[in-house]
Amino acid sequence: MSKITHGLNIGLERHGEDIFLSLKIIGTLTHQDYQRITPILESAICGLDHPKVNVLIDADELTGWELRAAWDDLxxxxxxxxxxxxxxxxxxxxxQEVMAKIANWFISGEAKYFDDKNSALTWLFD
Structure with a gap:
């Protein structure tokens, strides 16, 4: 059995103007990953006046970003x-904790790092 070196799982739930996006990333985040993520997010918020997107990024198996993917993220x-x-x-x-602090510079909401997945989910839905 071979080890998975790259993977991306995307989950999306929409309740009115509230959207929950979950991402599980394995390996290196790529430009192709953003080509998948971006249309899903934009389709979910299309037509909403005041969408509120809460995101869980499971980066436990994330090893890094391609430079182009970092640009896509920005x-x-x-x-x-x-x-x-x-x-x-x-x-x-x-x-990854530093990544959360940097994310706060570019969003109006709040990004926060967790080393416990249940704590992350509790904070998101608080």
Whole structure:
């Protein structure tokens, strides 16, 4: 059995103007991943006056970003910064905590790092 070196699972729930987006990333986040994520998010918020997007990023198996994917992330954050409510980043690496702090510069909501997935979910739905 071979080890998975890359994977992306996307989940989306919409309740009125509230949207819950969950991402599970394995390996390196790529430009192709953003080509999948972006249309799903934009389709979910299309036509909403005041969407509130809460996001769980399960980065426990994330090993890094391609440079182009980092650019895609910045563009997505700038374009939809007012749409994000809370972003919970779950993982076990110190650079992921730094990633959450940097995300706060580009969104109107709040990004926070957690080393416990249940705590991340509790915070998102509080």
């Amino acid at each position: 563009k997505l954050g700038l374009k939809h910064n007012n749409d994000f409510g809370k972003i919970a980043i779950y993982g076990h690496k110190s650079w």
